[in-house]
Amino acid sequence: MFNSDFHGTYYTDWKLIPRTQLEVYYFLRHESNRNDSVHSIGTRFKTKCGNWDFDGEAIF
Numbered sequence: 463m464f465n466s467d468f469h470g471t472y473y474t475d476w477k478l479i480p481r482t483q484l485e486v487y488y489f490l491r492h493e494s495n496r497n498d499s500v501h502s503i504g505t506r507f508k509t510k511c512g513n514w515d516f517d518g519e520a521i522f
Contacts, residue, residue, distance in 0.1 A: 466493040482509040 470489035478484055485506040492499045504521030 465495060466491050479507075479509070482507055 468489070468491050470487060472487045473485065475484045475486075476482075487502075487504055487506075489502040490499065502521055504519065506517070506519040508515070508517040510516070
């Protein structure tokens with residue numbers, strides 16, 4: 463996969479949900495010689511509640 467093209471977009475927001483960092487992303491890897499494409503869309507969050515820190519990530 464050394465001849466692949468890799469593209470993506472990444473967005474981070476601190477204001478949509480109070481005291482929470484929200485990240486949303488989309489990545490595409492495409493290899494034209496094999497007609498092969500991989501699409502990945504995901505999200506990640508990070509927040510604090512009292513003395514506890516929480517984070518999570520999901521990708522499809």
